[in-house]
Structure formats: structure tokens, C-alpha cells
Amino acid sequence: xxxxxxxxxxxPQQRKDRTREQGIxxxxxxxWLYIPLQQHVGSPAxxxxxxxxxxxxxxxxxxxxxxxxxxxxxxxxxxxxxxxxVTAPHPSGLSQTMxxxxxxxxxxxxxxPPPLSDSADLAVIRSRVSDSGVVGMGxxxxxAAVKLDLGLRYKIDTLVLNGAECEPYVTCDDRIMREYSxxxxxxxxxxxxxxxxxxxxVGIEDNKPEAIExxxxxxxxxxxxQIFPVPAEYPMGYGHDLILAITGRETPVGKRTAExxxxxxxxxxxxxxxxxxxxxxxxxxxxxxxxxxxIREPKNVEVPIGARVIDLVSFCGGFxxxxxxxxxxxxxxxxxxxxxxxxxxxxxxxxLALSAAEMAAKKEGPCIxxxxxxxxxxxxxxxxEMAALIRRENLKAAEKIGVADCIGCGSCSWxxxxxxxxVRYFHYANGQMGSQERDRRKNEYIRTLVEAHTQRMxxxxxxxxxxxAAKKAPARREEVTS
Amino acid sequence: xxxxxxxxxxxTANTVQKTxxxxxxxxxxxTVFNLYLFGLPALFLFIVTVASCVVVEAACLIVAKRPxxxxxxxxxxxxxxxxxxxSLPPWAPWWIGVLGAxxxxxxxxxxxxxxxxxxxxxxxxxxxxxxxxxxxxxTSWVLPHPLFSASAPGLVDAFSVTFQGxxxxxxxxxxxLGYVKTELSRGIPVSESIKQVPDLMDMALGYRSGSLGETxxxxxxxxxxxxxxxxxxxxxxxxxLIGGIVVIASLFHFLDPARxxxxxxxxxxxxxFLGAFFIATDYVTAPVSKVGxxxxxxxxxxxxxxxxTFAGYPExxxxxxxxxxxxxxxxxxxxxxxxxxxxxxxxxxxxxKGDRV
Numbered sequence: 001x002x003x004x005x006x007x008x009x010x011x012p013q014q015r016k017d018r019t020r021e022q023g024i025x026x027x028x029x030x031x032w033l034y035i036p037l038q039q040h041v042g043s044p045a046x047x048x049x050x051x052x053x054x055x056x057x058x059x060x061x062x063x064x065x066x067x068x069x070x071x072x073x074x075x076x077x078x079x080x081x082x083x084x085x086v087t088a089p090h091p092s093g094l095s096q097t098m099x100x101x102x103x104x105x106x107x108x109x110x111x112x113p114p115p116l117s118d119s120a121d122l123a124v125i126r127s128r129v130s131d132s133g134v135v136g137m138g139x140x141x142x143x144a145a146v147k148l149d150l151g152l153r154y155k156i157d158t159l160v161l162n163g164a165e166c167e168p169y170v171t172c173d174d175r176i177m178r179e180y181s182x183x184x185x186x187x188x189x190x191x192x193x194x195x196x197x198x199x200x201x202v203g204i205e206d207n208k209p210e211a212i213e214x215x216x217x218x219x220x221x222x223x224x225x226q227i228f229p230v231p232a233e234y235p236m237g238y239g240h241d242l243i244l245a246i247t248g249r250e251t252p253v254g255k256r257t258a259e260x261x262x263x264x265x266x267x268x269x270x271x272x273x274x275x276x277x278x279x280x281x282x283x284x285x286x287x288x289x290x291x292x293x294x295i296r297e298p299k300n301v302e303v304p305i306g307a308r309v310i311d312l313v314s315f316c317g318g319f320x321x322x323x324x325x326x327x328x329x330x331x332x333x334x335x336x337x338x339x340x341x342x343x344x345x346x347x348x349x350x351x352l353a354l355s356a357a358e359m360a361a362k363k364e365g366p367c368i369x370x371x372x373x374x375x376x377x378x379x380x381x382x383x384x385e386m387a388a389l390i391r392r393e394n395l396k397a398a399e400k401i402g403v404a405d406c407i408g409c410g411s412c413s414w415x416x417x418x419x420x421x422x423v424r425y426f427h428y429a430n431g432q433m434g435s436q437e438r439d440r441r442k443n444e445y446i447r448t449l450v451e452a453h454t455q456r457m458x459x460x461x462x463x464x465x466x467x468x469a470a471k472k473a474p475a476r477r478e479e480v481t482s
Numbered sequence: 483x484x485x486x487x488x489x490x491x492x493x494t495a496n497t498v499q500k501t502x503x504x505x506x507x508x509x510x511x512x513t514v515f516n517l518y519l520f521g522l523p524a525l526f527l528f529i530v531t532v533a534s535c536v537v538v539e540a541a542c543l544i545v546a547k548r549p550x551x552x553x554x555x556x557x558x559x560x561x562x563x564x565x566x567x568x569s570l571p572p573w574a575p576w577w578i579g580v581l582g583a584x585x586x587x588x589x590x591x592x593x594x595x596x597x598x599x600x601x602x603x604x605x606x607x608x609x610x611x612x613x614x615x616x617x618x619x620x621t622s623w624v625l626p627h628p629l630f631s632a633s634a635p636g637l638v639d640a641f642s643v644t645f646q647g648x649x650x651x652x653x654x655x656x657x658x659l660g661y662v663k664t665e666l667s668r669g670i671p672v673s674e675s676i677k678q679v680p681d682l683m684d685m686a687l688g689y690r691s692g693s694l695g696e697t698x699x700x701x702x703x704x705x706x707x708x709x710x711x712x713x714x715x716x717x718x719x720x721x722x723l724i725g726g727i728v729v730i731a732s733l734f735h736f737l738d739p740a741r742x743x744x745x746x747x748x749x750x751x752x753x754x755f756l757g758a759f760f761i762a763t764d765y766v767t768a769p770v771s772k773v774g775x776x777x778x779x780x781x782x783x784x785x786x787x788x789x790x791t792f793a794g795y796p797e798x799x800x801x802x803x804x805x806x807x808x809x810x811x812x813x814x815x816x817x818x819x820x821x822x823x824x825x826x827x828x829x830x831x832x833x834x835k836g837d838r839v
Contacts, residue, residue, distance in 0.1 A: 007822065012492055091488065168492060240822065252831035253823035259833055331491040352491070360493045365556070366598040368498055371770040380819035384770055402821050402828070410490035417496045418598075424488050 001201075001228055004248035006241045008378040009233040010411045012168050012332065014207060015358075018298040019171045019291050024179055026285075026302040027315055029076050033101045033306035034086055035061065039345040040135040041142045042068030047099065053080045056110035058282050061099055064130060070143045070346075071133040073282040074101055075304035077108040089309075089328050089345055093338035101306065112280035122194050125277055132276035133283045133346075138162055138173075138237065138266030139329055141347035144273060147265070150258040151195035159197040160246055160264040161188050163204040163211065164230060164237035167330025170350045172287040173267050175300045177204065177211035181218035184267045185225055187274030191265055192224070200225045202267070203242045207232040234332060235409040239264040241378055253405060268349075288348055290316045293355035294323035303344050310340040312351050323353035324361075332410045365418035373412035373422055379405050383412040383422045390425045395433055403429050498597075502557030504714050508705035509564055509760065515688060515698045519626045520572035522640030524694050528567045530576045530644070534583030535563030542592035558597045562586050565605040565760060568695025569753065569800065570612075573624045575647040578616065582608040602807045603767045606800040613795070619647075621796075623691040625655040655691045659752045660796035662743055671740035676747060685750040696756040706759030718772045719779035720758040726783025727754060734791070748787060753799040757782065761799065767807045774810075774817035781806045781813075 038044035045062035055061055055074040062072040081100045088096035116128060130145035150156065161184070165173040177184060188200050202219070204212050206229040219225040230236050230245050240251045242264060249260040257263055265273075268286065275281040284305055291298040296317030303312060309326065313319065327334040328348045337351075344351070373383035381402050389398040403426050412422040517525050539559035543550045566582050590607035594600040613620045627633045635643060642648045656664065658679040665675035680690045688698025696702070709715045732745030748754065753761070762768060762782045769778050782802045789798025820826055 007819070010494075012494070250831060251823050252833060253821070254830050255823075255833065325487055325491055327489075327491055331489070333489050334491065335489070336487055336491070354491055359487075359491055360495060361487070362493070362497070365498055366596065368501070368558075368598045368765045369768075369770050370501065370765045371772075371775075372496075374771050374819065377819075379822040381821065382770065382814075382818050385814065385818075401818065402824075405821055405823070408489075414490045414492065415494050415496075417494070417498050417501055419493060419497075421488065423490070427488075 001226065001246075002248075003228075003230065004245050006236070006245050006378065007380055008376050008411060009235065010376045010415050011232075012234055012414055014232070015168045015291075016171050016174070016207070019169070019289050019300055020174055020208075022171075022175075022299050024172075024175050024287050024300045024302050027304065027307055027311065029103055029105070029107060029304060030307045030311045031103050032081075032308070033075055033078075033103065033304060034308065034343040035072050035075070035099045035101065035306040036086075036088060036343065036345060037062055037072070037097045037099070039072070039141060039305070039347060040070040041140070042066065042070070042146075044097070045069055045072050047083055049080045049083075049099065051080050051082050054078070054104075055080060055101060056108055058112055058284060059110040060131070060133075060282070061101075064143075068143055068146055070135050070145075071131060071282070072099070072305075073133055073284050074110075075284040075306055076101070076103045077106050077110075078103040087339050087342055089335065089337060089342040089348070091336045091338060098306075098343070112282075115280050116277045118190070118193075120277075125190060125194055128280075129273055129276050132272070132281070134269060134272045134276055135283070135346050136266055137268035137272065137286060137346060137349070139333065139347055139349060140239075140266075141345075144265070144269055147263060148191065148194045150256065150263055151197075154256070154258040154261070156195045156197045156258055156261055156263055157199065158243075158247055158262040159188060159192040159195060159200045160239075160243050160262055161200060161202040161267055161270055162237055162239065162242055162264050163202055163208075163215070163267040164242055165208070166205060166232070166234045166237040167332055167334075167349070168234075169291045169352055170289045170330050171291075172289045172300055172349050174208045174211050176268055176271055176287055177208070178214045180271055181214045183271045183274045185215070185218050185222065185270075186278065187270030187272070188225065188265070189222065190273055190277050191270060195263055197263070198224060201246050202227050203230050203236075203246055204228070205230055205232040205236055234411060234414075235378055235407075238378065238407060238409060240407075283346060286344075286346060286348070288312065288344060289350040290352075291350060292323065292327075292352040293358045294319045294321050294353035296320040305346055306343045308341055308343055309337060309351050312344065313340060313353065319353060321355055324356040324359055325352075325354045327352040327354060332414065333408065362419045364420050367416075367418055367420060370417060372415045372417065376411040376415040378409060378411065379407060381406060381412075383426070386429070387420065387422050387425045390429045395429050395436075398429050399433060404433070406430065498556050498558075501714055502561050504712055505561055505709065505760070506557065506564060508708045508714075509568070509695070510705075512688075512698050512701040512705055512756075513564070513568065513695055515701050516568075516572070516695050518629050519688065519697065520624065520694065521627045521629050521634045522637060523635060523643040524572035526640065526644035527570060527572065527574055527576065527579050528564075528694065531567035531570065531579035531582060532560060532563035534580045535559045535566065535587055538583045538587040539592070542588055543596075546592065546596075548596065553596065556597060559587060562591065562604045565695075566608050568756060569605060569609045569693050569761075571620060571622050571624070572694040573622065573643050573649050574619050576644050578612060578619055581615075582612050585611040598766050600766060601810075603761065603764050603803050606761060606803045606807075609800045610804060613800070621660065622649060623655050623657050623660070624649070625691050626689055657692050657752065657796065658685070658690065658747075659790060662747075663790075663796040666741075672743050673740050676743060679747075682746060682750055693753060693756075696753045699750060699755045702755040702759055706755070709759065709763075715759070715763040716772055716775065718776040719763045719768065722776040722779025722781075723758040723762050723783040723786075724749065724754065724779075726780035727787050728783075730784055730787050731791075742791065748790065752790070752797040754786070757786070757799040757803065761803055762806070767803075767810060769810050769813040769817060771814070771817045771819060773819075774813045777813050777817060778806050778810065781809065
């Protein structure tokens with residue numbers, strides 16, 4: 001198959017060697033689990049349990065609230081200890097509402113919904129995926145069921161299964177494809193059927209030959225499934241880029257990929273869909289790569305959602321040295337974690353404890369206009385120019401040359417020889433512009449209210465004048481006639 | 483509490499210092515050859531120029547209260563001094579090097595805010611300022627006097643050349659470009675005068691008179707290709723520049739060989755190669771995008787030819803680069819890459835029927 005060219009990209013050191021041969025091992029069930037109500041894009045889930053309730057493994061404990069939302073389930077059996085605010089897995093360190101479950105150690109399953117056959121009604125499959133709390137597990141954490149509806153509105157011909165895994169260190173998708181290739185492909189077939197897609201293309205970076213081989217074997221009986229090795233280049237796993245590389249179709253700005261006939265799902269998500277449909281099992285665990293120079297024994301771990309980072313770290317032998325930074329997700333786009341007490345959420349592909357040497361952080365120097373950031377940008381932006389404008393708070397000008405199109409992949413920051421945190425400027429600018437826009441809308445709304453008020457007052461005054469005039473008028477007429 | 487940073491958490495091993503170091507490394511072969519070719523006076527001038535640039539940079543940093551050690555270690559002042567030295571007549575007196583350093587660093591670079599902020603190429607600002615202020619010293623060329631050869635000046639003579647300004651008359655020579663220009667002004671057509679200049683092989687190998695670092699085209703080319711291979715520079719600037727100069731020179735030569743020197747003559751003369759690979763490729767003062775760099779290189783090439791052919795000076799590379807420097811912001815503005823999912827004008831792409839298979 002032909003590979004279509006994509007723009008930009010960088011080649012950071014892979015650093016996958018320490019975990020790529022580590023098979024997926026389950027984390028022993030922790031005593032306490034912390035399940036945040038919002039682990040996904042959209043509105044937080046609505047709580048279905050109260051403190052003191054006994055819950056069973058796989059029981060829904062929070063349901064979808066609104067169109068874009070996801071349900072959550074108890075990862076094991078136990079008691080709902082409390083529903084309260086705990087530090088969120090987010091750099092802000094702000095707290096977030098979580099359901100805290102105390103495990104009873106029995107790991108007793110709830111009655112699961114019955115398995116669905118491959119020929120089940122599409123609407124039934126959609127609602128099953130929704131009820132199972134499946135979200136995008138590649139990092140986007142967009143509710144998977146909402147994406148399944150795209151087939152109703154657009155004509156989709158290609159399902160792109162994203163097994164690129166372009167982030168360094170992370171090998172969880174690699175392991176999933178090697179160990180559960182049949183589940184992944186079955187999940188993809190379900191998704192493709194719901195979307196109406198007639199072909200499934202699995203994009204895998206060519207640095208994972210074993211995964212490519214395993215997936216090829218599993219795909220052999222299915223003529224509609226193609227395995228497509230793509231060059232190992234960050235950010236190949238960015239959905240728009242992968243779709244461009246595989247189909248040659250470039251998603252217009254502001255449009256969905258579905259509008260050009262392709263939708264991308266992560267391989268882990270496909271497996272979760274398979275579990276939901278074939279086994280009736282909700283998403284209560286995920287594979288997490290625990291790695292980084294400060295981790296003593298890096299592993300790929302099947303982690304119940306809600307386990308704390310510290311549980312993972314101690315399962316992996318603890319720290320071999322003091323970590324310079326703890327990251328949830330890959331090193332290019334992950335979130336720094338404020339504390340080891342934060343829970344693992346559905347979108348966390350990795351927990352990295354990075355040593356100072358690995359990070360190679362240096363003091364920011366002056367820009368020498370080398371242009372490396374332009375060559376690296378997958379969006380065709382000019383980071384050097386945008387950063388200069390943002391530094392002068394000239395956000396309007398930065399917006400004009402496209403800062404809002406930035407996908408935040410961090411390639412520019414990575415490649416900069418002066419170590420300028422370019423992508424941070426763009427996050428800042430987009431955040432500022434977002435809040436300015438909100439302020440503007442708010443002011444606009446206030447202005448309309450004020451205007452409406454003035455109009456009302458004027459109307460009242462006019463009515464009053466008219467009434468007074470009417471009162472006076474007969475008297476005047478009399479004067480005239482007399 | 484673990485300190486919080488923001489993504490990305492890893493970083494390329496490349497640094498400004500490494501980049502500058504690689505460029506300096508690429509300059510070594512051509513420089514060593516020319517120091518050999520022009521002997522001890524050239525070596526003295528080279529050392530004086532580079533050292534002056536570093537000293538002037540340090541002085542400026544002290545005045546501006548900027549960090550001294552890490553700035554000096556970035557290697558940019560050394561590179562400026564090196565390139566400036568390479569563009570000077572090899573037997574120029576020491577004060578040319580010192581004044582050049584003052585022009586380059588204290589005038590063209592630091593007042594703008596130091597590394598990355600200057601609008602004009604510091605080495606070329608210095609060269610042009612020197613050329614205008616001291617036309618005689620800046621156009622006194624010498625024939626090659628290789629080290630250890632019979633005609634090479636000894637230590638004492640070399641010292642007096644550089645530090646006392648005593649160049650024996652018999653040793654001076656004109657550069658090929660200067661010779662052709664002077665002859666043309668005396669009414670002798672280029673087609674005649676060109677016969678007197680060294681043949682192309684000598685010019686390519688570098689056995690000719692010229693600026694301290696510009697004569698060996700092959701070694702400069704080797705250094706340039708090394709930089710392209712190491713991805714320090716891209717091919718766009720050199721190809722644009724050399725292409726520009728050769729195409730226009732060949733065209734005019736074809737129309738009137740008596741008036742206009744050939745494309746190959748322009749290619750092998752003066753600072754064409756040094757300019758293409760090491761001067762016009764200066765990051766700071768050139769456009770940032772690849773297309774922009776091609777346009778910039780081509781502009782430098784065309785202007786160099788125009789100045790060499792029609793203006794008062796035999797060589798025009800420095801002027802051309804400075805003129806193009808002033809166009810850099812405009813070139814940058816018109817050569818931004820196309821954004822993903824948008825057309826050239828920045829509108830979202832239309833959804834094509836063909837996208838649906």
C-alpha cells in the first residue's frame with residue numbers, strides 16, 4: 001500500500017526497549033480505588049451510588065450525563081467509602097469529585113449484560129458501548145459511543161485503527177496488539193460495522209515489527225482488514241496525520257475526519273469495544289506502561305481504573321533514583337502529575353518517572369531563528385514567529401497566522417536548540433483567547449440586557465408621556481373650541 | 483513535592499553551542515588551506531580578528547550586564563570573527579581585524595540585543611563598513627605565498643606585514659574580479675581580460691589571490707555539504723544563490739560575451755561559494771522557512787551579479803547579503819508554509835467528492 005506524505009515530525013529517542021518485551025501483567029487489586037467522575041471529554045458522569053453502598057465488579061456507579069459523557073463502573077467489589085473531592089490527575093493539582101471504593105478483596109462480578117452477537121442491531125451495540133463507559137484510550141478520551149454515531153451522519157468508508165504509538169517510552173498498544181490481536185481486530189470489525197466502513201486499516205509504526213506480524217496473522221482470515229506499517233516519526237499517531245498518511249485525505253480545519261470518510265480509533269479502544277460487546281464487560285481496567293529512568297522495574301501493567309500512581313510505582317519496584325518528574329501519558333504530550341496519590345484514569349497510556357538526565361532540561365536561550373521548529377511542525381505553523389508575537393502579547397497577530405490550529409504535539413519545543421518552550425506559548429495564547437472570547441460573549445450578553453432594559457424604560461416613559469398627553473388633550477381642544 | 487513542568491518532558495540533544503561548533507568545524511578545511519596559502523600574515527590577522535570579536539563581545543556583555551560566560555561559550559562571536567576574517571584581504575593590517583570586530587559585534591550585533599536579534603549579518607556589516615572606510619587596505623590582495631615556500635615571508639617579515647602594515651609592492655596582486663573590472667573600465671573587453679586570470683582549475687582548487695578564506699571552492703563546498711548532511715543548513719540557500727548568479731551571468735554572457743563575464747567565471751570567483759554555504763545561510767539574518775531561504779539565496783545571487791557587473795566594487799556578496807537581510811521580514815511574511823487542512827490563503831480546505839471512495 002502506498003504511504004502518503006505528511007508534513008513535519010521529529011525523531012525523539014524511542015526508549016521503548018525497557019518495556020517492549022515486558023508482557024502485560026495484572027496489578028494486584030489495590031485496597032482503595034479512586035474513580036473520578038470526569039475522565040473524559042464532555043460532562044462529568046452522574047453518580048448512581050451513595051456512601052455505604054456495596055458495589056460489585058463491573059457495576060455501573062455513574063452514568064452518562066448529557067450527549068457527550070461516559071459512564072463509570074466499579075473496578076472490583078467492595079463498599080463505596082465516600083464521594084468526595086480528591087486531588088485530580090492534572091497539573092493544576094485541583095481536586096475533583098471521585099467515588100472512593102474500598103475493595104473487599106473478593107473481586108466478585110456483578111451480573112453483566114448478555115453478550116451480543118456480531119449481527120446485533122446497530123443501535124443496541126451503540127448503547128452497549130455507551131453503557132460500558134468506553135472512551136478513546138489513545139489519550140483523546142473522547143466517549144467512544146458518541147463517535148460511533150458519526151456513521152449516521154456521514155458516509156464513512158475507512159476505519160483507521162491507530163496502533164502508531166508514536167510517543168517514546170510507551171509500549172502498551174504494542175503489547176495489546178501482540179497479545180490480544182484477535183480481540184483488537186474483532187473490536188475493529190464491530191466498530192466498522194456500526195460506522196458503515198467497508199475497510200479497516202491498522203496503522204502501526206515500523207518500529208514494532210512483532211506487533212505488525214501478530215496483527216497480520218490475526219487479520220489473515222479477514223479480507224477487509226489491512227495492516228499498514230507507517231514510518232516511526234512523531235506525531236504519526238495524531239489522528240489527522242495517520243488518516244492523511246494512510247488515505248491521502250487531509251481533514252479540513254474545523255471539520256471532522258468523518259466528513260472525509262474516515263474515522264480513527266485507538267487499538268486499546270477497539271479491544272474495550274470487543275470486551276463490551278462480546279463479553280458484556282465494561283471498561284474497568286486498562287494497560288499502562290510504567291517506565292522512565294527512575295523506575296526500578298519498568299512493566300506493562302493491566303491496571304484497574306482508579307488505582308493510584310503510587311500503587312503502580314511500588315508494583316514496579318519503586319524508584320531507583322529520585323524522579324525529576326512524574327508524567328501521566330507519553331513524554332511529548334503527557335500531563336505532569338502533582339502527586340503520586342492521583343489515580344490512573346481511562347486515558348492514561350503510561351506513568352513515567354523521568355530522571356533528570358533523561359529530560360535533558362536546559363535553561364532557555366535566545367532564539368537563533370534556525371527554523372527547526374517550522375520543519376518539525378506537522379501543522380505547517382511558524383512557531384518562531386508565533387512565539388515572538390505572543391511574547392509581546394500580540395495575540396491577535398498570532399491568531400492570524402494560525403496559533404489556534406496548533407495541536408500541542410510539542411515537536412517544536414522538542415527540537416528547539418535553544419530549549420524555548422514554544423508549545424507552552426501556544427497553550428497560553430489559546431487559553432487567553434478562549435477566556436477573552438468568553439469575556440467578550442459575556443459582555444455582549446450584558447450589553448444586550450442593558451439595551452433591553454433601556455428600551456423597556458424608554459417604552460414605559462413614552463407610554464407615560466402619551467397618557468399624560470391624552471389627559472391634557474381634551475382640555476386643550478376645549479380651549480380651541482371656546 | 484515533585485516539581486511540575488509542562489510537556490514535552492524530553493528534549494533533543496542539539497544545542498546552539500553544538501550548532502555553532504559544527505559550523506566552525508565545517509570551516510576548518512578551507513581555513514587551514516588558506517592560512518597555508520597566504521602564510522603567517524594571514525594567520526596573525528585571523529587570530530587578531532577572532533580574538534577581537536570575543537573580547538568586544540565580552541566588553542559589550544559587561545556593559546549590558548548580560549551573562550558573560552555562557553554567552554561567550556555559545557560560539558557565536560567566534561563564528562562571526564572567523565567569517566569576518568575569512569572575508570578580509572589576507573595581508574590586511576591588524577587594526578582592520580580589530581575595527582572589524584568592533585563594527586561586527588559592537589555595532590551590528592549587541593546593540594540589537596545580542597544573539598538572534600540582529601537584523602544584519604554582523605560579519606558582512608563589518609566587511610562593508612571596512613571596505614567603505616578603508617578602501618585601499620580592503621582591496622590590497624596578494625598572490626599566494628604558501629607557508630614553507632621560498633616566497634613565504636619569515637616570522638619577522640610577516641610580523642611587519644600585519645602589525646606595521648608594510649606589504650612589499652612586488653607581492654600585491656589583483657583579484658580576478660577586480661582585474662576584469664579595472665580592465666573593462668580601461669576599455670578592454672571582458673573576453674580579452676579574462677585570459678589573464680588564473681584558469682578555472684586553479685580557481686576551483688583555490689590557488690589564486692582573494693580574501694583570506696574564500697579561495698578554495700572545493701574545500702568550502704566540502705564544508706557546506708557536511709553542514710547539509712548534518713542538517714545544520716538546507717540546500718535551499720546555496721542552490722538559490724549559486725543558481726541565481728550562474729543563470730543570470732550566463733544569460734548576459736550569451737547576449738554579449740565582450741561585456742559580461744561567463745557564468746562559470748562568476749561561479750568560481752570571489753566569495754560565491756563562501757557566501758552560498760556560510761554567509762547567506764546565517765540563521766539569524768535570513769528567512770526561517772525553506773522556501774524563504776531559497777528566495778533569499780536567489781536574491782543574494784542576483785544582487786551579487788548586479789553589483790559585480792554594474793557597481794563600483796568588484797565584489798558584491800557582502801552588499802547583496804545586507805540588502806537581502808533587509809528583505810528578510812518581508813520574505814518571511816510571504817513564504818509561510820501552508821497550514822494543515824487549509825489552502826494557501828488560509829481558508830479551510832473544501833471537502834472534495836474524490837475524498838469519498
